[in-house]
Amino acid sequence: MSDTGSQPAHQAGRSLDPHLGRYAARTAGMTASEIRALFAVASRPEVVSLAGGMPYLSALPLDSLAADVGQLVATEGLTALQYGSAQGTVELREQICEVMALEGITAHPDDVVVTVGSQMGLDMVTRVFCDPGDVVLAEAPSYVGALGTFSAYQAQVVHVEMDDAGLVPEALRQALAAVRAQGRRVKFLYTIPNFQNPAGVTLSVQRRSEILEICAQHDVLVVEDNPYGLLGFDGQTYPALRSVEPTNVVYLGSFSKTFAPGLRVGWVLAPHAVREKLVLAAESATLCPPAFTQAVVSRYLSQHDWKGQIKTYREAYRERRDATLAAMEQQLPAGCTWTKPQGGFYVWLTVPEGLDTKAMLPRAVTQRVAYVPGTAFYADSFGSRQMRLSYCYPTPERIREGVRRLAAVLEGELELLHTFGTVSHRRLSGAQTPTPDTA
């Protein structure tokens, strides 16, 4: 979580910043959210944070990793500590193709670009495709970090409805028609088909072909973001959109959830011509991804039982998902509804009408539980009755305690609502983005 200072700096900055007249137009929209200050409080140990998307790293075999990484420095240090290729090492790109094969993808290592986390992949794809004013379609709700990147390139997000089977094809058709009717250009559909962040739902297999066909018909690229695909709780996987349609899909992958996010190793798989542009864009962004972290991942994949580790993670997250859903069922007040994730990190909770999840966050943090308000996951003003709960990091016991506290907060809010007909809060203003994922 970012520490952006304790004062409401975006306001102070507005009036005192001597550089104010110098910024680019895109920078005007970059303002820190007031809820960041709350998340700084939420990181205190006494708070049960259901806000963050931090993987449960205690499941990693640190001692054998330590030995491996030490050996890496001793034997391959001269290359692992040196500049490398902007596209990433051949060895890792080959291994990445093996990882993607688990979800049905056939790919050539030459079409893979290693990035500094999948977030950089998203940034590069947006850089290559989006002019200011271009439209990006995204699920409603969508990943907060993606919304931030689209905004940084002054692209405009149009949300497309989801249900329990993921993106709704008819809603996609309507969104495409509506944008076209406005004379605007859709550059791509951004979608997280598996165990979506934040909604926790998965695009049904039947809909996958349909979504791809609609996009092909409308000459719209598909950007498939798939960090959670191998974390299905029953070991199930779904055919990647890229496996169905190789020429019109740009695929984003990551080792952050299947291994470790602190290495920041992700990748993009793209049609060849697009891949060339991405490499040039990446080169101007970071010269090359760290050779060292790539070498660590390569060694991990070749020396460790990485599939066994994914199974370990999966079981840990299933236990936490179970604890979360059971606690919600038992404790949340009537009128609450939520999704039932079959994998991944997140549950999407809708609270009774009249409540506002962003407005009540300070009260929740005071009562030592944190979540991310739903508004963070919309580029428009929706989501005020929703919140994202992450069960990936806390123990099941802490999760139960967190849900108990959350239930108490909700009960308190409902009591106010029923007594006074309204819930009075100091309104929070400012942009709605917490630190993505790491919040």
Added chain:
Amino acid sequence: MSDTGSQPAHQAGRSLDPHLGRYAARTAGMTASEIRALFAVASRPEVVSLAGGMPYLSALPLDSLAADVGQLVATEGLTALQYGSAQGTVELREQICEVMALEGITAHPDDVVVTVGSQMGLDMVTRVFCDPGDVVLAEAPSYVGALGTFSAYQAQVVHVEMDDAGLVPEALRQALAAVRAQGRRVKFLYTIPNFQNPAGVTLSVQRRSEILEICAQHDVLVVEDNPYGLLGFDGQTYPALRSVEPTNVVYLGSFSKTFAPGLRVGWVLAPHAVREKLVLAAESATLCPPAFTQAVVSRYLSQHDWKGQIKTYREAYRERRDATLAAMEQQLPAGCTWTKPQGGFYVWLTVPEGLDTKAMLPRAVTQRVAYVPGTAFYADSFGSRQMRLSYCYPTPERIREGVRRLAAVLEGELELLHTFGTVSHRRLSGAQTPTPDTA
């Protein structure tokens, strides 16, 4: 060096790319250079590459580093492998302030942003400040990677003359006036004051205040890029521009040349309000820099004699500089002139009139010596009589052999010129950018 495939893919891409109509306007300028293919050849062991800017990592104590990094994973793995702050760890930012103090900078860790190499710092600064069409002033010649970044944001570079004492103040005044007369906006001056890449010259101490005053008078920010400042061959340092003027300078630093580039750890030191924007920009670009590589650098700085290591590097590079200059003096044909670097990695060579360094590169590579043609370091069409020679990586013996081969190439070209009045070459077209630094 990037492997962008063996076929002239930017040409194939032009005609066959089905995504051609989808790219952003900024992407049109992203084309791979034909000289990349040459650099792929130049990386063969039989070629003496005076092209790359790769540090001489054999000087590192790999065994003790290995032990340290292993211990890091075993004892701090849970944080070093986890998501971190978008701004970078507090520990590393404090250490960075100690490093900067060596060049007279007084700074607070809160104003430091850790980046994925200094290249990402450059990308973030350009993102925050530059709208398409904005002007960036840069030395003539300037760092190829910076030119690539400015181009990616559609900023326009106006070069300012340098001499042996660095940027010429009067030329800076004229450039500012000329841009203003055209009704365009200069967003910042980009300068590498110490042991400049590619020219190898250093801005004199007397000129530093003058340059800062001119920029302040014209309300132009200064972006100071200082990767080589601690690599002065006599152990000398110069006062950083940031140490003279804290409020109008954004400073870029890097561990790539003083420790190891494969970790990709750099930083930006910026006035507080700018720092806030940079953190938000960085978050949308990569979420956070790798916690792991930051932890490796922090441990290195706290456990190793890092100042002693810089001295070791400095001595290795001084020996190579000496070998380079001596060989050039003895072997290059009359009419060649070159700079005399007092630190850093590079010599800037001007060849006799009538020769074209880009056109003759294929012949040089055939004769097993590589360099970077001068045109790579200009945003306009200058530099055809110049080349950058890097002495950082090859041994002194290899350097002597490389310069001997280069001298033979130049003699051959001059002979053709004198015999036929012209040097006939297959002209190289395409963008002029090799892979920056790693080429």
